[in-house]
Amino acid sequence: MRTPGRPASPRNPRPPQANPGIGGQDVAPLFLVVEGMDGAGKSTQIERLAAWLTEAGAEPVVTREPGATPIGAKIRDILLDPSHAEMDPRTEALLYAADRAQHAAKVIGPALAAGRVVISDRYVDSSLLWATRDLLPDLVILLDVSPELARGRAGTTDRIEQEAAAFHAQVSEAYRELARRYPDRFAMVDAEAAPEVVEREIRRRVEERFVARPAGSAR
Numbered sequence: 368m369r370t371p372g373r374p375a376s377p378r379n380p381r382p383p384q385a386n387p388g389i390g391g392q393d394v395a396p397l398f399l400v401v402e403g404m405d406g407a408g409k410s411t412q413i414e415r416l417a418a419w420l421t422e423a424g425a426e427p428v429v430t431r432e433p434g435a436t437p438i439g440a441k442i443r444d445i446l447l448d449p450s451h452a453e454m455d456p457r458t459e460a461l462l463y464a465a466d467r468a469q470h471a472a473k474v475i476g477p478a479l480a481a482g483r484v485v486i487s488d489r490y491v492d493s494s495l496l497w498a499t500r501d502l503l504p505d506l507v508i509l510l511d512v513s514p515e516l517a518r519g520r521a522g523t524t525d526r527i528e529q530e531a532a533a534f535h536a537q538v539s540e541a542y543r544e545l546a547r548r549y550p551d552r553f554a555m556v557d558a559e560a561a562p563e564v565v566e567r568e569i570r571r572r573v574e575e576r577f578v579a580r581p582a583g584s585a586r
Contacts, residue, residue, distance in 0.1 A: 395425055396479040397577065398502075400490040403510030404539060406520030407558045408565065409488050412510065415566045416573070420484055428478040431488035433466040436473050442466045471502050506576050508569055509546050510558035514539045 401409050401416070413429060420427050434443030442462050445451065467490070478485045479502075490504060514535040546553040554572040558565055 395482050395484045397425075397484045398475065398479060398504045398506075399427075399484065399486045399573070400504040400507045401486065401488055401510065402490070402507055402542060403558060404512060404514065404517040404535065404542070406517035407510035407512040408520075408562060409510060411562055412508075412558075412565055412569055413486055413488055415562075416569055417486055419570060420486075425484045427484040427486045428474070429486050429488075430470070430474050432470055432490050433463060435487075436466075436469045438469045439466040475502060504552065506573065507545075507549075507553045508572065509542055509553055509555045510565070511543065511546075511555050512539075512558040516559060 399416070401413050403409050417427050417429050432439075433446060434440045442465060446454075446459065446462055446466075470487075470490075475485055475487065475490075487504075490507075514532065517539075518532070518535060543555070546555045554569075554576070556565055556568045556572065560568075
């Protein structure tokens with residue numbers, strides 16, 4: 368499903384470097400996703416994970432959803448605009464699907480085809496495979512945090528963050544249900560711990576899943 372080409376990431380457009388990998392083992396191409404509620408610490412942990420991988424010689428393409436492409440950026444503005452509180456759920460779902468299709472086609476797919484490690488801040492799981500051409504992550508790192516703490520950290524600046532407490536509780540439980548349903552692809556990490564503790568646990572989970580991966584099992 369991937370077409371060869373240079374990775375096109377808004378944060379890291381450089382071509383791939385020498386890639387000795389993690390623990391001396393080449394893990395690329397590798398697709399990692401960091402999920403969790405706003406306020407769970409995704410940005411901090413993605414930055415630290417990317418620095419660790421770069422030091423290991425596997426400099427990643429870091430991207431996000433929604434908004435990683437020029438088209439996606441316009442969709443993101445629509446989705447997060449507080450003045451769009453009346454948005455129908457079906458409209459919202461289709462906008463996310465459009466963003467994800469463009470993201471997979473223009474950023475993730477080309478990066479993986481070029482042998483890169485990709486880290487995405489959020490990504491579709493099983494619900495919209497048709498929009499992503501069956502491109503699923505190798506590992507989803509779920510930063511688990513209580514809705515109350517997440518809201519306290521994130522504030523209420525955009526349309527989604529301004530939703531009622533019951534909505535955020537449902538989102539939190541939906542994440543946990545995905546982790547229970549797909550344990551082979553999800554690694555749930557306690558994001559209420561100190562950032563350094565979370566960082567170490569994420570590294571451990573990545574090493575656990577991929578350093579011991581049999582040769583030839585990469586994408």
